Amino acid sequence: MKKEQTEELFVKWVDGRLNNEEQSQLDELFAADPELEAELTGAKEVTAVLQSEIPKSVEPPYPDFFNSQLMRKVDLEIAAQRPAEKAARWWESLRWAWAPVGALALVLAFFAGQRMSPQGNGGLADRGTADSSEKSEELPNVYFAEKSLTAEVIADADGNVSAIVVEGITAISDDIDFARADRTTSLPARYLQSEERRLQ
Amino acid sequence: MNFLRWTTSKSVMAPIGASPDAGSSDQEIPDLELIKACQGGDSRAFESLVTRHRGKVYAMVQNMIKNEADAWDLSQEVFLKVWKALPKFEARAKFSTWLYRITHNVVYDWLRKRKIDGAGELDDGVLNQSDIAAGARTSPAYQARPDEALQNSELGSKINRALATLNTEHRETIVLREVQGLDYKEIAKVMECSLGTVMSRLYYARKKLQSLLSDEKGTN
Numbered sequence: 001m002k003k004e005q006t007e008e009l010f011v012k013w014v015d016g017r018l019n020n021e022e023q024s025q026l027d028e029l030f031a032a033d034p035e036l037e038a039e040l041t042g043a044k045e046v047t048a049v050l051q052s053e054i055p056k057s058v059e060p061p062y063p064d065f066f067n068s069q070l071m072r073k074v075d076l077e078i079a080a081q082r083p084a085e086k087a088a089r090w091w092e093s094l095r096w097a098w099a100p101v102g103a104l105a106l107v108l109a110f111f112a113g114q115r116m117s118p119q120g121n122g123g124l125a126d127r128g129t130a131d132s133s134e135k136s137e138e139l140p141n142v143y144f145a146e147k148s149l150t151a152e153v154i155a156d157a158d159g160n161v162s163a164i165v166v167e168g169i170t171a172i173s174d175d176i177d178f179a180r181a182d183r184t185t186s187l188p189a190r191y192l193q194s195e196e197r198r199l200q
Numbered sequence: 201m202n203f204l205r206w207t208t209s210k211s212v213m214a215p216i217g218a219s220p221d222a223g224s225s226d227q228e229i230p231d232l233e234l235i236k237a238c239q240g241g242d243s244r245a246f247e248s249l250v251t252r253h254r255g256k257v258y259a260m261v262q263n264m265i266k267n268e269a270d271a272w273d274l275s276q277e278v279f280l281k282v283w284k285a286l287p288k289f290e291a292r293a294k295f296s297t298w299l300y301r302i303t304h305n306v307v308y309d310w311l312r313k314r315k316i317d318g319a320g321e322l323d324d325g326v327l328n329q330s331d332i333a334a335g336a337r338t339s340p341a342y343q344a345r346p347d348e349a350l351q352n353s354e355l356g357s358k359i360n361r362a363l364a365t366l367n368t369e370h371r372e373t374i375v376l377r378e379v380q381g382l383d384y385k386e387i388a389k390v391m392e393c394s395l396g397t398v399m400s401r402l403y404y405a406r407k408k409l410q411s412l413l414s415d416e417k418g419t420n
Contacts, residue, residue, distance in 0.1 A: 007403040011403050046413060054375075059254070061268065067254075071246075
């Protein structure tokens with residue numbers, strides 16, 4: 001029998017957890033070594049003494065103070081988490097500010113897509129102008145959800161280089177404080193009016 | 201928060217005693233309900249949980265490090281970690297097993313830090329008590345401090361001194377099994393080791409204790 005197996009048998013015997021098969025294995029060991037049973041009985045006594053002499057639970061000194069100190073630390077922990085939550089909300093409040101940037105990005109992405117497949121117009125209204133009717137099929141269509149925006153597509157004679165000039169995008173003022181973003185005071189009036197029109 | 205170092209610790213402990221149910225007026229509420237409330241941010245539920253389990257945690261830490269003031273601080277640390285980790289507790293294991301696991305981590309971190317901080321210095325608190333192989337016949341006898349010597353006639357203090365002589369792993373295994381009453385699998389979970397390791401540690405720790413306590417009988 002392996003050393004690990006005998007150790008397990010001894011431990012389980014002391015704890016009274018042997019099954020019948022394990023008990024018979026141990027009985028064989030007891031028969032072979034008469035001192036073994038006495039030794040394990042000694043271990044059993046030690047176990048009983050430990051269980052009776054060492055308390056499972058000991059109240060810490062000043063138990064009320066223990067709780068109050070701990071709860072103070074917990075409160076500090078809770079308070080420390082709040083700024084992180086506030087910061088998260090602050091970023092959420094900035095989402096609207098990215099709307100015009102997003103719209104512009106959408107336009108540029110659309111333009112890039114058209115450059116990759118110049119034949120497709122996707123059924124969109126052609127708001128562009130070209131300097132050559134022969135090249136018009138290759139010019140990109142530019143679509144805006146906002147009707148007040150216009151675009152002019154300018155391409156060179158070979159159609160290798162083109163540019164889109166977008167008119168009507170509300171300028172974002174340098175004095176807007178995004179950290180204190182306030183829809184009612186910080187945004188240009190023109191932008192707010194266009195937003196209102198759009199929502200109507 | 202080590203103000204307790206300046207108090208006469210034994211007299212502080214005596215009147216409070218060991219009472220597993222002390223202060224737990226809401227004992228009828230199951231742990232899991234309190235845990236759910238804590239996970240919802242209810243700090244009062246957490247305080248109830250602390251009151252219910254602080255005695256077991258403090259006893260466990262105290263049995264591991266044998267220093268009341270540090271045991272008090274470390275028990276605080278255990279519960280603060282519990283509060284932080286409670287949102288992740290999924291009740292797959294018993295709460296008490298999970299609590300002992302956190303206690304184990306806090307105590308081992310502390311012992312590791314203490315070992316690093318005290319490298320090269322003479323540390324009469326832990327030195328010679330935690331690095332003696334179980335079953336070693338020639339291990340040096342633990343020298344009791346004067347205040348401990350007063351209690352040497354009591355069986356409890358003999359056991360405590362014998363426990364202090366065990367290495368950290370053997371001491372923890374014995375305390376978790378014999379004192380806290382955890383089964384083998386729970387001990388393996390708390391100590392993050394195999395079942396075979398638990399069996400081996402229990403076997404050698406018991407053998408060592410048996411030898412130490414019989415030596416005490418012989419000398420007294």
